[in-house]
Amino acid sequence: MNLSRVLLGISIVALLAGCSKSASEPESQPAPLPPGHGVAQDTTPKEGPRLITAESYIRTYLTLFGGLSPMQAQLEARGSDGSKLFDTWRDYLGTMGMPDYRYDTPRVSQTNTLMVATFERAGVALCDRALEHDRAVKPRLIYDFDMPAKLDAAAFAPRFDVVHRTFLNYPAQLAPTDRTNRFWKLYQDTAAAHAKVTGSRFSPAEAGWAAVCYGLIRHPEFHLY
Amino acid sequence: MMTSSRRSFLKAFLAGAGFSTMAGAPLFRAVAAEPAKSDEFFLLIHALGGWDVTLSLDPRWEEKGLIDPASTLNTTFGTIRKWQNDAAKLSDGGYSFQVIRPNGTPFTFGPAIGNLTDHASRICVVNGLATNTVSHPDGQTFAVTGRHLNGGRPNQSSIDVCCANEFGTEQLLPVVSVQYPSYLLGAQMDARARPLRIATIGTMAQSLARATLYDTQAERNAVNAVLTEEANDLAAISNDPSALQGFGSQYGALQNLLTNTNLQNVFSESALVAAHPELNISTLRYQRAAAVNAAFALEAFRNNLARCVSFIFNGFDTHAGNYTNQAATQQETFDTLAVLLAQLDQIPHPTRTGHKLSEHTHILVTSDFCRTPQINLQRGRDHYPNGSALIISPKFKGKTLYGKTDPLQLLPANAGTFLDGPRPVAPPDLLATFVSAFGVDPQKYFREGEVIKELLA
Numbered sequence: 309m310n311l312s313r314v315l316l317g318i319s320i321v322a323l324l325a326g327c328s329k330s331a332s333e334p335e336s337q338p339a340p341l342p343p344g345h346g347v348a349q350d351t352t353p354k355e356g357p358r359l360i361t362a363e364s365y366i367r368t369y370l371t372l373f374g375g376l377s378p379m380q381a382q383l384e385a386r387g388s389d390g391s392k393l394f395d396t397w398r399d400y401l402g403t404m405g406m407p408d409y410r411y412d413t414p415r416v417s418q419t420n421t422l423m424v425a426t427f428e429r430a431g432v433a434l435c436d437r438a439l440e441h442d443r444a445v446k447p448r449l450i451y452d453f454d455m456p457a458k459l460d461a462a463a464f465a466p467r468f469d470v471v472h473r474t475f476l477n478y479p480a481q482l483a484p485t486d487r488t489n490r491f492w493k494l495y496q497d498t499a500a501a502h503a504k505v506t507g508s509r510f511s512p513a514e515a516g517w518a519a520v521c522y523g524l525i526r527h528p529e530f531h532l533y
Numbered sequence: 534m535m536t537s538s539r540r541s542f543l544k545a546f547l548a549g550a551g552f553s554t555m556a557g558a559p560l561f562r563a564v565a566a567e568p569a570k571s572d573e574f575f576l577l578i579h580a581l582g583g584w585d586v587t588l589s590l591d592p593r594w595e596e597k598g599l600i601d602p603a604s605t606l607n608t609t610f611g612t613i614r615k616w617q618n619d620a621a622k623l624s625d626g627g628y629s630f631q632v633i634r635p636n637g638t639p640f641t642f643g644p645a646i647g648n649l650t651d652h653a654s655r656i657c658v659v660n661g662l663a664t665n666t667v668s669h670p671d672g673q674t675f676a677v678t679g680r681h682l683n684g685g686r687p688n689q690s691s692i693d694v695c696c697a698n699e700f701g702t703e704q705l706l707p708v709v710s711v712q713y714p715s716y717l718l719g720a721q722m723d724a725r726a727r728p729l730r731i732a733t734i735g736t737m738a739q740s741l742a743r744a745t746l747y748d749t750q751a752e753r754n755a756v757n758a759v760l761t762e763e764a765n766d767l768a769a770i771s772n773d774p775s776a777l778q779g780f781g782s783q784y785g786a787l788q789n790l791l792t793n794t795n796l797q798n799v800f801s802e803s804a805l806v807a808a809h810p811e812l813n814i815s816t817l818r819y820q821r822a823a824a825v826n827a828a829f830a831l832e833a834f835r836n837n838l839a840r841c842v843s844f845i846f847n848g849f850d851t852h853a854g855n856y857t858n859q860a861a862t863q864q865e866t867f868d869t870l871a872v873l874l875a876q877l878d879q880i881p882h883p884t885r886t887g888h889k890l891s892e893h894t895h896i897l898v899t900s901d902f903c904r905t906p907q908i909n910l911q912r913g914r915d916h917y918p919n920g921s922a923l924i925i926s927p928k929f930k931g932k933t934l935y936g937k938t939d940p941l942q943l944l945p946a947n948a949g950t951f952l953d954g955p956r957p958v959a960p961p962d963l964l965a966t967f968v969s970a971f972g973v974d975p976q977k978y979f980r981e982g983e984v985i986k987e988l989l990a
Contacts, residue, residue: 356773393744402732403740411712411732421790422729424783426740428753436747485766494759498752509746518748522756528764528780 357532362404365427372474373434374449385433394433400426428526435521439514450474450521455513464492468520475524491520571700572884573893573971574834577693577843579677579713580866580900582669582850583916585859589867590921591660591938592643593906594619594629598941601908602629608856613864615644639934645863648871654931657924657988661936661945663957664902667916669850672901673714676920679961679979687716692897692964693843695978698726699971701840709833711826713843721977733822734829737800741791750792757788799832808832812872819848819858820865827873834890837883849900853911870898874925895926897967906943919945922963928970930990951983958985
């Protein structure tokens, strides 16, 4: 530590000591609030929920799906299997609302349905790739449970709670909507519909859980703060 | 030719109740089946980088004052179809070009004007615009907003957004802006007129593409339905439900957007290229992207999808090798405009029976500024505080030339007597005149600018 820093520290301590109240100084009481003013602080909400920035979404995606770098995530999501699940981050810069220096376009300050479409595309790609990962590799990233072909509501709830906590950060039981039952129906309907689909890479149960993932990663509570 | 109907677009968006921003300020209004309050379409085009008007709109072919004209020795003129050598030899031993004077018009054009001469009877040219800047961002902003930048920020809304605010808020897409310097500013503006700014038309197609190997559209629709219910339920218990209501609308709109293949075709570059062979997009060297945007504008208007489309022609900032590609870049620009006009003459108006699009489409072409009369050491031209603009609109007189430049210096000369006395015409005058042609009080949008009545039909 050099001398100037020592002197600066001593000066600050001396200054603080000088500002401290002396023991003999009389206590002053705050003036009472005027009639009709019960609290001094206005705590009524001033602003509604806001959308977090596109960079925050992407960072959150990358963290949730294994702490990947953007390029790794792009490689994983795009794959080499011709599935057309994903293009490149570059392709989505403008539609996600970020500035695109290739075209000298600035940040998009307000959102639109095209942006929601882009987040669906990215979210679906990551959910699908995560499911492919989790059924083959442990530790699992998102679907940290088994996926039996037959499932009832009682067995669905704890599994749903796992992904709900992952994406929305609190237990599903505390959700202000009838969320568990709503997603249980989504799971059932998707699995039943998918049983009739030919050529899919997902089993009916996997398609059901993928749909749950799509729903949570695009949930309003995920987008807003 | 794309044949998706307006009804199909409306149907596609109806259930979603339109586009609105997540943060509560709606970008697109809740979709109404009622027609828009205007049947007019607006096409705002900016030649980005500052075009060299000595080759086209305000030609210079003689050595006068500061002027170094284009010559056979400093210009790649072989691809410029309308280049004919002038009779007089220049001091460098080369020859400049013969100017083009379309019959019955006051115009004198340079050879880079290309096929736009075929439409000379319907165009209005403004020369000698006092751009008062040689900075690209400032020039672009001044040209389209009528105000210079203030601390690097625009102060007024751009002309495309003003038109959308006035005539497009009921439209499915009030304004689609492809790299155009679009801004929405001011308390008088409707948030629905916020421009959908995108880098290329194709980016929209990529965002709307979906894989089919894992899930189906029906399954994704089910997810959207659940999310709509969630958003609505959360909105019902929220202090400020607007953002959540916006989410509910957008999930529904997205579902319908993704199930409408016609709509996706309008945003598909390959589909647009195929639909408009007359634009010869695959053969263009400099303005391919702009020609795709022109094709998009045609389809967006044909289907009554967008009220305003704004885009750029790029490649005019030629500080070095000006004459390698400036003339060809301009020729492609004006050729593309000529094809666009011819197409507007052919395409029926979507809501006015018996009318063509050209009867209700209004085009304004601007640039940052122009380029120096002298040629620099790198055989280029630098920035110069003078400009030209084009208006092609049934609300404006054709065969009209307004404003002029000093013949020795290419600087703006007095164009007429304004309320503040004789002075050159300036971008705010042009923008004020443009909106006034549609009965809009210019002072609603522009602090400065005087209406030039001589330009109005």
